[in-house]
Amino acid sequence: MTTRTNSLKTTMQTSKNYEVRDPQSSIETQTLAINVGPQHPSTHGVFRMNVVLDGEVVTSLKPVMGYLHRNHEQIAENMSYAASMPYTDRLDYFNSMTNNFGWALTVEKLAAIDVPERVEYVRVIMAELTRLVNHVSAIGFLLNDLGAFFTPVLYAFREREKILDIFEEVSGSRMMCNYFRFGGLRRDVTPAVLEKIRGIVNKFPAFLDEFETLLTKNEILCMRCQNVGILPRDLAVNASITGPLLRASGVNYDIRKVDGYSVYNRFEFKVPLGPKGDVYDRYYVRILEMRESLKILDQALKGIPAGEIMAKKMLPFVKSPRNFKPPVGEAYGRVEGPKGELGFYVVSDGTAQPWRYHVRAPSFINLTILEDMCRGQKLADAIVILGSIDIVLGEVDR
Amino acid sequence: MFFGSGVIKGMLVTLKAFAASYFRGPDKGGIFTVQYPEQRLAEKENFRNFPFLVYDKTPDNLRCVACDICAKECPPKCITIVREFDKDNKPLKRPAVFSIDHTVCMNCGICEEACPFDAIFMDHNFEIASTDRQGDLLLQKEALLKSNDYFNKIRPTDASAIDAKRAEAEAKKKAAEQAAAAKAAAAAAAPKLAAAAADKPAVPTEPPKTV
Ligand code: SF4
Ligand code: SF4
Numbered sequence: 260m261t262t263r264t265n266s267l268k269t270t271m272q273t274s275k276n277y278e279v280r281d282p283q284s285s286i287e288t289q290t291l292a293i294n295v296g297p298q299h300p301s302t303h304g305v306f307r308m309n310v311v312l313d314g315e316v317v318t319s320l321k322p323v324m325g326y327l328h329r330n331h332e333q334i335a336e337n338m339s340y341a342a343s344m345p346y347t348d349r350l351d352y353f354n355s356m357t358n359n360f361g362w363a364l365t366v367e368k369l370a371a372i373d374v375p376e377r378v379e380y381v382r383v384i385m386a387e388l389t390r391l392v393n394h395v396s397a398i399g400f401l402l403n404d405l406g407a408f409f410t411p412v413l414y415a416f417r418e419r420e421k422i423l424d425i426f427e428e429v430s431g432s433r434m435m436c437n438y439f440r441f442g443g444l445r446r447d448v449t450p451a452v453l454e455k456i457r458g459i460v461n462k463f464p465a466f467l468d469e470f471e472t473l474l475t476k477n478e479i480l481c482m483r484c485q486n487v488g489i490l491p492r493d494l495a496v497n498a499s500i501t502g503p504l505l506r507a508s509g510v511n512y513d514i515r516k517v518d519g520y521s522v523y524n525r526f527e528f529k530v531p532l533g534p535k536g537d538v539y540d541r542y543y544v545r546i547l548e549m550r551e552s553l554k555i556l557d558q559a560l561k562g563i564p565a566g567e568i569m570a571k572k573m574l575p576f577v578k579s580p581r582n583f584k585p586p587v588g589e590a591y592g593r594v595e596g597p598k599g600e601l602g603f604y605v606v607s608d609g610t611a612q613p614w615r616y617h618v619r620a621p622s623f624i625n626l627t628i629l630e631d632m633c634r635g636q637k638l639a640d641a642i643v644i645l646g647s648i649d650i651v652l653g654e655v656d657r
Numbered sequence: 658m659f660f661g662s663g664v665i666k667g668m669l670v671t672l673k674a675f676a677a678s679y680f681r682g683p684d685k686g687g688i689f690t691v692q693y694p695e696q697r698l699a700e701k702e703n704f705r706n707f708p709f710l711v712y713d714k715t716p717d718n719l720r721c722v723a724c725d726i727c728a729k730e731c732p733p734k735c736i737t738i739v740r741e742f743d744k745d746n747k748p749l750k751r752p753a754v755f756s757i758d759h760t761v762c763m764n765c766g767i768c769e770e771a772c773p774f775d776a777i778f779m780d781h782n783f784e785i786a787s788t789d790r791q792g793d794l795l796l797q798k799e800a801l802l803k804s805n806d807y808f809n810k811i812r813p814t815d816a817s818a819i820d821a822k823r824a825e826a827e828a829k830k831k832a833a834e835q836a837a838a839a840k841a842a843a844a845a846a847a848p849k850l851a852a853a854a855a856d857k858p859a860v861p862t863e864p865p866k867t868v
Contacts, residue, residue, distance in 0.1 A: 342732035345765035410671060417689055424701075431705035431779065437765050445770075446703070473670045476663035578771060581730055 290318060293638070297326050303400065304652030308629075308641070315637045320630045324623075327656035335616040340366055341441065341580030343616070348435040350618065351654040353393050356385040356426065357596045359439035364520060365592030365603040370585035372442040372573060377566040379522040381448055382439065383559050384456060386594070387552040388426070391463065392419045393597035394503075394545040394552075395470075397649040401542060402474065404646035405483050411474060418466050421459055428452055441583065442570030453560060460556045467549060475543070484539035488632040488644035491536065498628045502599025502621050504648060507544045508536030514595035525562070526555045538647040584611050598622050598649055618657060622650040702812050705766045705779035707759055710801045711808050719802060720776035723752035727768035727777055735761035736768065755798040760790060775819050781811045 296307040305326035311319040331350065335343040347362045348355035360382055367374060374382075399415035423433040429448050430438035438445050474480055490500070495508040505512055513530040515523040531547035533540025569577060576583040587609040593602035599621025606615035625648050633641040674686060681687035691698060712719040728736040741753035768777050780803070787793035809816040 338732055339730075342730070342767065345732055345763055345767070349763075414674075420689070427701045427704060429703065431701075431703040431766055432764065435764065437767075445766075469670055473667040476658075477667050478661055478663050481663070578773060579726070579730070580767070580771070 288313065295642075297323075303646070303650055304655075306650070306652055306655070308645070310633075310638065310641065312638055315639075317633045317636055317638060317641050320633045320641060322626055322629050324626070324652070324655050327652045329657065331657040332616050332618060336613055339581045339611050340583055340585065340613060341576070343613075344439065345435065345437040347618075348437055349653055350620065350657060351596065351598060351601075351622065351651045352434055353396060353651055354389045354597050355434060355436040356389040356438060357594060357601060359436060360386050360521075361592060361594040361596070361601045361603050363439040363441055364594060365590050365605055366441045366585065368592050369588060369590035369605060369607055370441070370572075370583075372570050374442055374521075374570055375567040376522075376564050377447075378443050378568055378570075380559050380563040381444055381568070383521055383523065383526075384448075384556060384563070385426075385429075385436075385438065387556045387559070388422050388456070388459075390552045390597045391549055392422050393649075394549050395419055397597075398470075398474070398542060398545055401538075401643070401646040401649075402480070404642050405480065407480075411470070414466075414470060414473065418463065425452060425456055425459070428455075440569070440573070440577070440580075442573030444568045447568045453563070456556070457560055460553055460560065463553055464550070467546065471546060475546070480542075481539065483640075483643060484542060484647075485537055486535075487538045487640050488636060488647060489535060489537045490628060490632055494628065494631060495536065498624075498631075500599070500625050500628055502596065502625065502649075503541055503544045503548060504599065504625050504628075506530060506548075507533035507540040509533055514593055514600055518593065520592075520594065522559075523555075526558045528552075528554050538643055541647040541649075581611060584609060589615075593619070596621055598651070598654070599625055618654075620654040620657060622648075622652075622654040623657075626650055626655060700781050700811070702814055704781055705769075706764055706783050707762055707780050707785070707796075708757060708766075708768050708777050708801070709780045709803045710755065710777055710798070711775070711805050712802050713805050716799075716802050716804075719751065720774050721752055721755065721772075722750040722774055722776070723755075724773070727772050730767050730771040731762075732765060732767060733761050733763055735759075752798060755801060757796050757801060759785065759794040759796060775823065778808055778812070778815075 291312045293310045293312060294307060295310055297305040307323035307326070309319075309321040309323060310317055329349075331346055335346060344359060344362060347358040350358050363382075366372075395415035395418055396412070399412035402411035403409060426436055426438075427433045429452055430436040430445060490504065490508045492508045492510055495505050496510060500508075501512070501514075509532050511530055511532055514520070515528075516530060528551040531544050531551065533544050573583075585607045587607055589604070589606040591602055591604045593600050595601075600619065601621055602619035604615070604617040604619065605613045608614040629645060629648065632644050636644065677686040678688045683689040710719055710721055723738050723740040725738050725740075728734070728738050735758040737754060737756045737758075738752050739754035741749040741751050743749055764779070766779050769779050785793070805816070805820070809820070
């Protein structure tokens with residue numbers, strides 16, 4: 260962190276004339292411009308915040324991103340549709356299964372591929388397991404940002420580890436799963452794996468209870484999180500915020516419900532909403548979402564049918580994905596990722612490579628609201644607010 | 658509840674976990690980490706790391722026919738294949754150069770999926786750290802070759818399925834050859850020729866035509 264004192268008139272002017280100084284005070288104070296990051300443990304990756312402080316209060320905050328830019332979209336336009344699949348793993352590297360899901364869904368929409376029943380169920384199971392992984396770690400890291408250094412994270416990672424073992428068993432890799440294929444899956448899940456998932460689903464509520472005893476009523480957590488970084492409902496909608504961040508602000512919008520993609524409309528689950536939209540609500544919405552995910556998992560495990568794991572239409576392309584040429588057209592497919600609406604927009608010109616490929620990354624769009632939430636808060640709270648958005652820089656910068 | 662009871666309850670959770678780490682098993686709240694490298698977790702069969710080439714019995718018998726399909730499917734294009742030619746400049750069904758750049762490979766497993774000859778598979782060996790980029794991380798054919806026995810050892814389910822499939826294909830081909838030979842023998846009534854034909858070693862099948 261580098262610090263530099265100056266009066267920074269220009270920055271002050273652009274920050275919507277936010278006035279925090281005590282008008283009665285006659286003491287002339289200076290504002291302080293601080294670079295938080297790009298190499299800073301609280302920024303969750305290579306991300307920089309240009310903060311202007313008046314005392315300890317944030318008067319302006321400009322997120323600076325792009326340090327991890329890998330040209331994902333352009334790369335995808337230069338290779339076959341299937342070859343982008345492993346690249347999507349690397350967007351939000353915590354949730355590769357959901358990223359795969361989004362991309363598979365988009366191309367299936369584009370080429371009108373019907374997906375076998377069993378595949379849909381396995382996909383839902385994997386996506387919900389991913390949500391568990393993401394939310395426990397997000398909460399763990401949020402607590403890290405609060406100063407509870409690594410105790411909650413390790414509780415979270417203990418559970419995450421069990422789920423990653425499942426991912427490794429089915430897909431071959433813990434994080435870079437590359438498990439979904441257009442119209443199907445890489446390989447079937449064995450009964451033994453389903454049994455293990457069942458074991459996890461049965462034990463997870465006990466862990467959540469433990470986690471909640473550790474955190475939910477903890478006075479320090481409450482004092483640090485309640486009424487901090489409030490995101491008003493209207494602002495959240497106007498800034499097209501999605502995911503737990505939006506639902507914590509009380510907007511009932513969950514793509515699993517709205518679109519009912521895959522087989523989500525067959526399952527009973529609720530959409531938890533927060534009353535206020537502060538950091539605490541974001542924490543608690545995530546806990547509740549995990550409980551709902553467990554319900555979905557339970558139903559999916561009960562209902563999973565036997566059957567094919569590849570659509571008939573796509574069988575010829577299993578061995579040669581390079582020859583898959585969707586018809587001319589465009590498609591936008593979206594899934595409710597753990598961080599928000601993950602969308603893929605693709606335009607096909609009938610060749611084996613997409614003509615245009617675009618990712619709507621929830622982390623990136625949710626990050627745009629950071630300044631509005633931080634203005635007027637203490638610097639230490641700005642760190643917590645950033646943690647509560649739950650970003651992954653792999654997805655922000657792409 | 659008095660102020661601070663939440664913190665105290667939380668502390669009790671951590672205290673319980675602390676105690677459990679000494680007396681309980683890993684699945685009951687005890688320590689679940691292992692002391693690598695002395696202790697190791699069992700490898701998952703489907704675990705994939707970097708690809709290797711399979712050979713049957715001896716390293717000359719590699720299954721790869723240098724069809725270049727895997728190199729074309731590979732997303733970051735880290736496979737380089739050069740076909741071998743014989744003295745008369747006739748292309749042979751084997752690679753002269755087959756290299757995989759481990760610094761580029763993203764362990765996606767697409768090469769394994771795409772190979773029509775069951776020649777390339779994902780390995781389990783992850784201890785490949787090196788300071789030599791060219792020597793140790795740009796792997797040539799010799800370093801990539803591993804026996805079918807090794808493949809059977811690390812991934813028994815997949816390997817046995819593939820062995821069965823190959824044996825079946827082999828048997829079918831043998832039968833077809835024998836039938837053809839018998840036909841030829843019957844037609845020409847030259848038993849010597851037929852015997853020679855039946856002894857002919859099996860050649861790999863042609864790759865499926867892809868456009
Ligand atoms: S696809 Fe298989 S046979 Fe063809 S070059 Fe690659 S490894 Fe060899
Ligand atoms: S694993 Fe993927 S990146 Fe590596 S060589 Fe095979 S196809 Fe290429």
